[in-house]
Amino acid sequence: MNPRCAKRYRFPSTALAVFLTQGVSFAQETNANPSIEFSSLIINFGFIALVSLGVYVLVLTIKWLWHSYQEAKEVHAHEAEIEHGAMDPSLNRRSFLSLLGWAWVAFTAASLGAVSGVVRFLFPNVTFEPPLKFAAGFPNTYAIGVDERFKSSHRVWVVREATGFYVLSTICTHLGCTPNWLQAEQKFKCPCHGSGYYITGINFEGPAPRPLERFNITLADDGQIQIDQSIKYQYELGQWGLPGSYLNYKG
Numbered sequence: 227m228n229p230r231c232a233k234r235y236r237f238p239s240t241a242l243a244v245f246l247t248q249g250v251s252f253a254q255e256t257n258a259n260p261s262i263e264f265s266s267l268i269i270n271f272g273f274i275a276l277v278s279l280g281v282y283v284l285v286l287t288i289k290w291l292w293h294s295y296q297e298a299k300e301v302h303a304h305e306a307e308i309e310h311g312a313m314d315p316s317l318n319r320r321s322f323l324s325l326l327g328w329a330w331v332a333f334t335a336a337s338l339g340a341v342s343g344v345v346r347f348l349f350p351n352v353t354f355e356p357p358l359k360f361a362a363g364f365p366n367t368y369a370i371g372v373d374e375r376f377k378s379s380h381r382v383w384v385v386r387e388a389t390g391f392y393v394l395s396t397i398c399t400h401l402g403c404t405p406n407w408l409q410a411e412q413k414f415k416c417p418c419h420g421s422g423y424y425i426t427g428i429n430f431e432g433p434a435p436r437p438l439e440r441f442n443i444t445l446a447d448d449g450q451i452q453i454d455q456s457i458k459y460q461y462e463l464g465q466w467g468l469p470g471s472y473l474n475y476k477g
């Protein structure tokens with residue numbers, strides 16, 4: 227390859243090498259850490275591609291301006307002609323080629339942007355929800371009252387009373403905030419708009435339109451409490467009396 231061409235392609239080939247290296251490193255990172263969302267990596271990848279192209283275009287622009295300046299000095303003898311619109315033919319050809327290069331870079335950048343957008347839709351955000359059905363431990367590990375051990379992980383309270391258990395959702399029925407259990411006042415209180423619920427889950431103050439929901443609770447064969455959040459019971463629909471909404475237990 228002639229040295230002039232080699233010089234011209236040095237930057238793009240370096241940028242391409244960096245781009246590919248980043249790609250390989252992202253791929254390795256995804257393999258090493260499965261919790262990293264692949265879609266995020268794709269977006270980062272596309273972003274790096276666009277930034278690389280942006281830098282490339284910037285460098286091309288600076289080089290083009292510099293060369294134009296140099297050539298303008300060289301064609302000082304034809305200045306009068308240039309002022310009257312009669313450009314040096316070689317300068318015209320060069321400008322045209324530069325313009326073509328620009329158009330190609332802009333087209334590539336736009337295509338890459340569009341492709342990143344499409345790929346982004348192919349890999350939607352994946353949220354890793356805990357299983358809806360889970361073992362909640364042995365009944366004798368619960369004291370009478372509200373147990374918050376699954377509040378963060380599964381968004382439920384397990385309530386034990388003298389005759390058995392029930393499970394309450396921690397989602398406020400007003401706008402979905404998470405109420406707090408106030409032991410001294412024996413109530414759930416939502417910090418967002420002040421809704422209050424009795425320990426049973428029935429709402430009694432604030433804007434909440436209905437009681438908290440309950441979830442299915444049974445005793446598994448191994449003696450552990452089993453909670454299934456795919457089955458819910460709503461008080462206002464008369465479902466709190468259905469089998470599975472309450473676990474009778476007097477151990």
Ligand code: FES
Nearest residue numbers: 398400401416419
């Ligand atoms: S979200 Fe709980 S009171 Fe509004």
